[in-house]
Amino acid sequence: MVAFLRLALRRVAMMPVMILGIALLVFVVLQFSPADPAYNALGESAGPEAREAFAEANGLNDPLPVRYFDFLGQLLHFDLGMTVPPSQPVIDRITAAFPLTLQLTFLGLFLAVTLAVIGGVLGAMYRDRWPDQLFRVLSMAGVAIPSFWLGVLLIQQFALNTRIFPTGGYTNPADSFSGWLTTMALPAVSLAVPVAASLARLVRTSMVAELDRDYVRTARGNGLPVFLVIRSVLRNALVTPLTVLGVKVGYLLSGAVVIEAIFDLPGMGKLILEGVTGGDVALVQGTVLTIAIAFLVVNVVVDLLYLLVNPRIRTV
Known part of the structure; x- marks a missing residue:
């Protein structure tokens, strides 16, 4: 039992590191999206000055590392941003669909x-x-x-x-x-x-x-x-x-x-399609990240079940 608990704690302790890696991958990949958050938020009638003001107010002009750490800070507070107008918290949409x-x-x-x-x-x-x-x-x-x-x-x-x-x-x-x-x-x-x-x-x-x-x-x-x-x-x-x-x-x-x-x-599939077709980076980012973390959690649970049914691996 002690060996099982030791291996189980090792699996669980690795989860925060893997979640950080997943968050980094999802964040960086979506930064190369051709969608313009300012255009999607303000609409076609917004001029260059309004779009620039929106980007400055929302940190879109900050360096990539700064935006990533801001994203992690929001993630720790379960804040995944807002959808394009009509604006809704992404976390609320995910909570309803997941x-x-x-x-x-x-x-x-x-x-x-x-x-x-x-x-x-x-x-x-x-x-x-x-x-x-x-x-x-x-x-x-x-x-x-x-x-x-x-x-x-x-x-x-x-x-x-x-x-x-x-x-x-x-x-x-x-x-x-x-x-x-x-x-x-x-x-x-x-x-x-x-x-x-x-x-x-x-x-x-x-x-x-x-x-x-x-x-x-x-x-x-x-x-x-x-x-x-x-x-x-x-x-x-x-x-x-x-x-x-x-x-x-x-x-x-x-x-x-x-x-x-x-x-x-x-479900989540509808959210992803909605985000992709509407150029909603925050919605796509939140749904993909949620699915990836769910996949990670399930794999850790399966690993623990494997340890339970196969005592020989506990000595490894």
Whole structure:
């Protein structure tokens, strides 16, 4: 336990350094944006003098390091700036949109992990037989299908043709849980299928390796029920897929941004599109930074889970 706490504190202690690096990268990249904050804030009718006065008042003429440290100071106070007129605090826009993106991400993660475990276990148990061959074909197809293309196909089939699900929009779960599931079903499936296919291949490979070990043959030879054997094997087999789960969550977060645009969901994807099309640097900067930090936090959590399920690494 002491070794685990030491490694956990080491992971957590690195987070502020990584957040500073992320903030620096996001800030510097967006400084090269062709968008003019003064033009976006004041409009087309503003003359050069008004734009220059706006830039001077908002520190846009300061050297890059000065602006970066000002940005960090604002970040420490959870101040991400204001959107272009009509002006609103960026943090308020993110606070309203980010929960939806998290809902979609973790619903997609739940579906992906469930499908991956079921498919991987069945493929390993029926190794080299027709269920395993079917699993291989489906997993290869799932990996090859882009989530946005799958989303378009799902809309065509289940929203336009059969009208089982809506083409887009969002229902708050507090208003109607069934309505929330209906509006989130197709986006979540679009996100989950490519991740599930990739994870399922890892689960199958790990399960096959574990099923060939001596302790499995001994357990089955002693008449231990199959479900108990599979439960023990699965616990050991999931260690390897867990190592890539953090990266997959990052894929789901980034993919959710695109899927939200396809299904017209008012999440972070809509904010990014709004910021890019409207030249709103503060909005783009705030949303990208929030997603990057969320990805970092998720990876740290996955690392800690990996330490819990794999005691051998605690001695490293």
